[in-house]
Amino acid sequence: MKKLFIIAVIACAALLTSCSTHFYSSSNASIAKTEVVLSQNNFKVIGQAEGVATITQVLGIGGCTQKQVRSNAVGEMFKNANLKGSQTIININVKQAVSGVPPFYYRTTYSATGTIIEFTE
Numbered sequence: 001m002k003k004l005f006i007i008a009v010i011a012c013a014a015l016l017t018s019c020s021t022h023f024y025s026s027s028n029a030s031i032a033k034t035e036v037v038l039s040q041n042n043f044k045v046i047g048q049a050e051g052v053a054t055i056t057q058v059l060g061i062g063g064c065t066q067k068q069v070r071s072n073a074v075g076e077m078f079k080n081a082n083l084k085g086s087q088t089i090i091n092i093n094v095k096q097a098v099s100g101v102p103p104f105y106y107r108t109t110y111s112a113t114g115t116i117i118e119f120t121e
Contacts, residue, residue: 042119042120042121043117043118043119043120044117044118044120045115045116045117046087046116046117046118047115047116048113048114048115048116049077049078049080049081049089049113049114049115049116050077050080050111050112050113051072051073051074051075051076051077051078051079051080051111051112052073052076052109052110052111052112053069053070053072053073053076053109053110054069054107054108054109054110055069055107055108056105056106056107056108057105057106057107057108058104058105059103059104060103060106066096066108069108069110070094070096070110070112072110073094073110073111073112074092074094074112076112077089077092077112077113077114081114081116083116085118086118086119087116087117087118087119088116088117088119089114089115089116089117090114090115090117091114091115092112092113092114093112093113093114094110094111094112095110095111095112095113096108096109096110097109097111
């Protein structure tokens with residue numbers, strides 16, 4: 001009886017805990033297909049921009065692909081930046097956080113951040 005109780009406690013603990021992992025990807029890739037050389041002091045930093053996108057899957061079903069969700073986070077970041085004139089975003093970083101109870105429930109959140117700069121010349 002004692003062994004059965006211990007097994008039941010371990011099984012409940014395993015089912016009621018959640019796991020979370022994080023992946024942080026940093027790139028200085030030109031997403032807007034424009035090359036910018038920042039070797040001169042002809043720009044000023046305006047601020048930061050951020051975008052978030054989330055996908056939820058139950059038993060591996062639901063939502064769109066990871067690549068699409070990552071793209072949605074970056075697109076949301078550009079939308080929230082409200083770029084004007086000679087402004088652009090550099091140093092784009094994407095953070096991925098996965099949580100849930102594998103293999104039953106997964107929630108993946110992508111957070112994209114970047115630095116908004118404006119060219120002065």
